[in-house]
Structures are given as C-alpha cells and as structure tokens.
Amino acid sequence: MAHAAPATRPDRPPAVDVAANLAAVNAEVQEAAQAAGRSADQITLIAVCKGHPASLILPALAAGHVAFGENRVQEATEKWRALRADWPGAALHYIGALQTNKAREAVAVADAIHAIDRPKLANALAREMERQARRPDCFIQVNTGAEPQKAGALPENLDRLVAQCRDDLELPVVGLMCIPPAAEDPAPHFALLREFAACHGLECLSMGMSADYRVAIALGATHVRIGTAIFGARPAR
Numbered sequence: 125m126a127h128a129a130p131a132t133r134p135d136r137p138p139a140v141d142v143a144a145n146l147a148a149v150n151a152e153v154q155e156a157a158q159a160a161g162r163s164a165d166q167i168t169l170i171a172v173c174k175g176h177p178a179s180l181i182l183p184a185l186a187a188g189h190v191a192f193g194e195n196r197v198q199e200a201t202e203k204w205r206a207l208r209a210d211w212p213g214a215a216l217h218y219i220g221a222l223q224t225n226k227a228r229e230a231v232a233v234a235d236a237i238h239a240i241d242r243p244k245l246a247n248a249l250a251r252e253m254e255r256q257a258r259r260p261d262c263f264i265q266v267n268t269g270a271e272p273q274k275a276g277a278l279p280e281n282l283d284r285l286v287a288q289c290r291d292d293l294e295l296p297v298v299g300l301m302c303i304p305p306a307a308e309d310p311a312p313h314f315a316l317l318r319e320f321a322a323c324h325g326l327e328c329l330s331m332g333m334s335a336d337y338r339v340a341i342a343l344g345a346t347h348v349r350i351g352t353a354i355f356g357a358r359p360a361r
C-alpha cells in the first residue's frame with residue numbers, strides 16, 4: 125500500500141545542520157593543513173553567513189565558532205547588533221566590495237576588512253579609524269586575474285597601494301586577499317598571491333572558498349572564507 129507523500133514546501137529550503145557542516149569543514153581544514161605540513165592553528169576559518177538569518181548563525185556560535193564573514197555593511201550592522209550582545213567574542217570579517225561612503229560603518233562593525241583595493245578607500249578607512257579609534261585588521265584585495273568586473277587592485281598597482289596603506293596611512297595591513305576567476309584553476313592565483321605577500325613581508329593570506337579551500341590551504345592560506353559548505357545555499361537576495 126502506498127504511503128502518503130510528505131508535504132513538500134518548495135518555497136522553503138531543506139533544513140541545514142550547521143553544527144554538523146561546521147564540524148566537517150573544520151575536520152577538512154585540519155586534514156588539508158596536515159597534508160601540507162602545516163598546523164590548523166595557523167588557519168582561521170571564516171564562516172561566511174552573508175544572506176543568512178541569525179537563526180542559522182546561532183548554531184555556529186553555540187558550537188564555539190568565532191570568525192564570521194559578511195559582505196554588506198548594512199546587513200552586518202543590523203544582524204550583528206543583537207548577536208554581538210549575546211556573543212561578545214565573535215569576530216566579524218568584512219569580505220565584500222566596499223564603497224567609500226560605507227567606510228564609517230565598516231570600521232564600526234568589522235574586526236577585519238578584506239576589501240581594500242584603491243587609494244580613495246584606503247584614505248577613507250584611515251580617516252575613520254582615526255576618528256573612531258578602532259583599528260580592524262586590513263587585507264588588500266588583489267585582482268589576480270585582472271578581471272574587469274571584479275574588485276581588487278591590479279597586480280601592477282599593488283606595490284604602490286601597499287606602500288600607501290602601510291607607510292603613508294599607517295593602516296594595520298596584515299595581508300592580501302583574492303578571489304580567483306571562477307572558470308580557472310585557482311592554484312596559480314593562490315600561488316601568485318602568496319608570492320606578492322612574501323615580497324611585501326605580509327603574513328596573512330585570505331584565500332579559498334567552499335570549492336577550493338583545500339588547494340588554498342596547500343598554498344599557504346591563513347584565512348579561508350567558507351559559506352555554502354557550512355550554511356547551505358544562500359537565499360536569493
């Protein structure tokens with residue numbers, strides 16, 4: 125005899141076990157680090173929760189996770205006002221393209237900014253850090269694939285931008301960030317970013333997403349930014 129099919133709710137995504145996904149990704153990070161002869165302690169897993177509601181973030185916080193990624197200033201500010209009150213240890217990484225007129229809010233909300241890619245933005249961030257007496261860690265984003273539609277400094281402008289940020293503006297620059305072109309092997313881009321960082325004596329490498337973080341770890345990533353593998357597909361904006 126046929127059983128009644130369970131009611132389907134096509135408008136609602138299937139339940140996601142965030143704690144289990146997070147544990148699995150942490151285990152993979154550990155494995156990838158070990159395989160590369162590195163310690164997982166050198167790698168910060170940024171759980172990218174952009175587009176997701178607090179109800180999905182809470183299981184990660186409850187599991188003891190600390191680093192989270194957002195890519196819109198207003199969303200981050202609104203969502204984390206309440207979350208931060210209950211979880212003061214959480215650290216927010218701003219990973220999106222950043223408009224200069226959002227520098228004030230970005231400095232106010234973020235513990236790290238992975239999106240510095242032009243002099244005007246660097247200037248605005250420096251002004252705000254001074255004004256707010258807050259100094260989030262700064263990553264300079266590099267457009268390693270020189271894609272016209274993508275944020276990030278072009279490789280040929282990087283030396284000048286690093287010097288401006290670090291020497292002229294005295295921003296707390298800790299490293300570089302990249303997003304390789306979607307259709308290409310990411311490995312050469314990660315290797316290039318590592319080379320640039322070594323040239324400038326920068327320690328941190330923000331590279332690797334759900335699809336390629338193992339490769340990024342093999343090539344020296346210190347910060348991997350992982351969304352989908354932890355929180356599932358993002359709802360449409």
Ligand SMILES: *Cc1c(COP(=O)(O)O)cnc(C)c1O
Nearest residue numbers: 172195219333334349350351352
């Ligand atoms: C959304 C986003 C991520 C996470 O991507 P997933 O493929 O979902 O892991 C990482 N980095 C940046 C800059 C992003 O915007």
